[in-house]
Amino acid sequence: MGYTLWGEPDSGSFMIEAALAEAGQEVHLIDIDLTKDEQHHAQYLAINPLGKIPALRFEDGTTIVQSAAILMALAEAHPQAHLLPALGAPDRRHALRWLIHVAAEIYPLIEVYDYPLRFAPPETAETAMRSRVRHRIRERWLLVEQAASSEGSFLLSGFSAIDLAIAAISNWAIGAEWRGKECPKLTRITENVANRPLVAPIWRRHFGAQEN
Known part of the structure; x- marks a missing residue:
């Protein structure tokens, strides 16, 4: 059956597509056009009632959502790809901590930054709200x-799946x-991801050419 990934260029589906490439897995891509609100069409809501991407159907027919959960599941399914440290490895606890930090503490704020009036009354000044959200994200x-500097x-x-999350999500907001000046280590991680042989063509399709 193979994998099926619902996503869109310049979105969180990059992380999943890149992880599958690192694991040597083929994937059938289904683009969900967010500009046309396709994530809220009934057909996709049957897959993810939250109306968010990405979603991944596994080879056994199971479909899961939430980027961190998908990456963790792929790490278990394809240990040879070393997407996360192995169970019992000393670094695994740190890996899970930072993966969840990026996925739970930063990623959700991107939606608030992009669509502030989803979370505030109409009289809210969008510019001011975006400024405050950007400060919190930074x-x-x-x-x-x-x-990363310690x-x-x-x-x-x-390399790990956390690098994929850092590279993608730090591109937004x-x-x-600012990232280049204040976060040189994160910038280095992003550059390394963008230039990995298996990931580079996926990166270009999602984000364009990496500037050196």
Whole structure:
């Protein structure tokens, strides 16, 4: 049956598509056009009632959503890809901590930044709200940068699925110039991801060419 991935370019589905490429797995891609609100069509809501992407159907027919959960499931299904440290490995706890930090503390704020009036009354000043949300997102990225900068950090010890999440999600809301100046370690992780042989063509399709 193979894998089926619902997503869209320049979205969180990049992480899943890239992880599958690293694992040597083929995937059937189904684009959900967010500009046409296709994520709220009945056909897709039957797959994910939250109306969000990505969603992944596994080879056994099981479909799951939530990017962190999908990445963890793929790491279990394809241990040879080393998407996460193995069970019992000392770094696994750190890996799970930072994967969930990025997925739960930062990723949801992107929706608030992009669509502030989904979360505030119509009289809210969108510009002011975006400014405050961006500040909060940057604060949370700085925690990741600080961890990546510490001696012996797991985050720069080798490739993992967390790199995919960092590379994709740090592309949004905070500004490339700010990231380059304030988060050089995260910028390095992003550049490494964009240039990985199996990931590079997927990166270009989602985000364009990586500027060096």
